[in-house]
Amino acid sequence: MAKRKPRKIRPREKNIPKGYDSKWEYELHAGILHNWSHHTNKVPYVVEHTYEPDFERDKILIEAKGRFWDHAEYSKYLWI
Numbered sequence: 001m002a003k004r005k006p007r008k009i010r011p012r013e014k015n016i017p018k019g020y021d022s023k024w025e026y027e028l029h030a031g032i033l034h035n036w037s038h039h040t041n042k043v044p045y046v047v048e049h050t051y052e053p054d055f056e057r058d059k060i061l062i063e064a065k066g067r068f069w070d071h072a073e074y075s076k077y078l079w080i
Helices: 023-030 071-079
Strands: 055-057 060-062
Touching: none
Parallel strands: none
Antiparallel strands: 055 060
16 A cells, blocks of 8 residues: 655745734735624534444444544544
């Protein structure tokens, strides 16, 4: 099996104005979006998925898993 490539680290922007996530966000707010509210609300959301366990009895679920291939697969079982 081929070895996975290492994850590329996202480059960090420097000199971002306080309260903004990026220079681009700041430029938009200082320019064409100057009349818009900035970071005033939080919008909750849920990503709905389904899960089909390999075995089930009463309220016990069993997954016959030999290996977790990636973080997404591993984290699915934490949510369940």
